Structures are given as C-alpha cells and as structure tokens.
Amino acid sequence: MNELIVLFGTESGNAELVADDISAALQEKGTAVRVADMEDYAVDDLGEADMVVLVVSTYGEGDLPDTAAPFHDALVEAKPDLSGVRFAAFGLGDSTYETYNLGVATLRATFTALGATQIGETGYHDADSGLNPSDVAVAWVSTVLAVATPS
Numbered sequence: 526m527n528e529l530i531v532l533f534g535t536e537s538g539n540a541e542l543v544a545d546d547i548s549a550a551l552q553e554k555g556t557a558v559r560v561a562d563m564e565d566y567a568v569d570d571l572g573e574a575d576m577v578v579l580v581v582s583t584y585g586e587g588d589l590p591d592t593a594a595p596f597h598d599a600l601v602e603a604k605p606d607l608s609g610v611r612f613a614a615f616g617l618g619d620s621t622y623e624t625y626n627l628g629v630a631t632l633r634a635t636f637t638a639l640g641a642t643q644i645g646e647t648g649y650h651d652a653d654s655g656l657n658p659s660d661v662a663v664a665w666v667s668t669v670l671a672v673a674t675p676s
C-alpha cells in the first residue's frame with residue numbers, strides 16, 4: 526500500500542482526534558498515512574487513493590456533521606468513479622439517539638454506490654458506552670487492515 530488517507534468529518538472535534546490517533550498508531554507500524562478534514566478534500570482526488578479510512582460522526586437527527594456534509598454533497602453531485610478505491614468506515618455516535626450512527630451509514634452507502642469496495646466491518650463508537658473513542662478505533666483499524674491485502 527502506497528499511502529493511506531484518513532478522512533474525518535466532525536462537528537465538535539471527536540472524529541478529528543480519532544483520525545489523528547488512528548494515524549499515529551498506523552505510522553508506528555510503518556504505514557504512510559495522511560490525515561485530512563473532509564471539508565478540505567477534493568472528491569476528485571479520491572480515485573488516486575490506495576485506501577481511504579472514513580471517520581465520521583452523526584449530528585442533528587441522523588445527519589452528517591458540518592465538515593462531512595459538503596463533501597458528501599460534492600460526491601453525490603460529481604459522482605466520481607471510485608471503482609479503484611478501497612475504504613474502511615468508522616462512525617461516532619450515541620445510542621441514546623434513535624438515529625444512532627446514521628452518518629457513517631450514509632457515507633458508506635454513497636461510497637459503495639460510486640463503486641468503492643469496503644474493507645472489513647464498519648467500526649462504531651457509542652458515546653453512551655463510556656469507552657474512549659480512540660481506543661475503540663485503534664483496535665478496530667488493526668483488525669480491518671489485517672483484512673486488507675497490501676497492493
């Protein structure tokens with residue numbers, strides 16, 4: 526794998542912290558990683574990524590957070606061909622909401638519809654669990670990347 530991109534979408538910063546901690550854990554294992562906020566990332570560049578790790582929370586009533594919504598809108602509008610893209614997905618939510626973790630489900634469905642291939646199971650952090658989001662995410666990403674075949 527040449528480069529892995531961790532793209533985060535957040536409203537109050539938790540997904541950014543998780544993205545940074547995933548990146549640090551992977552870099553320790555020798556993987557080249559870049560972290561970017563979805564709002565600063567051009568959807569046309571996605572086709573160049575070897576592997577994308579999506580880290581996104583849910584806000585409102587099952588909506589995407591502030592920095593992910595424009596990225597998702599751009600995907601729906603531009604419809605880039607993602608058939609060469611492999612992605613993993615991690616959601617941050619709170620199970621006290623009926624719309625638990627719908628944000629990551631929305632993004633995952635759009636990536637899949639555009640031809641991207643999901644690697645491993647979607648990971649979830651539940652704010653109601655009391656667990657540290659980064660601990661959950663770092664354990665999740667290592668199982669996902671064990672599934673991913675390096676290209």
Ligand SMILES: Cc1cc2nc3c(=O)[nH]c(=O)nc-3n(C[C@H](O)[C@H](O)[C@H](O)COP(=O)(O)O)c2cc1C
Nearest residue numbers: 535536537538539540582583587618619622625626
């Ligand atoms: C106003 C508000 C609305 C929220 N709505 C949802 C929701 O609909 N579904 C869900 O699973 N979590 C919801 N959450 C929980 C957040 O997704 C959770 O706290 C997450 O860790 C926030 O991550 P972020 O800081 O990266 O945005 C909501 C939180 C707040 C404060």
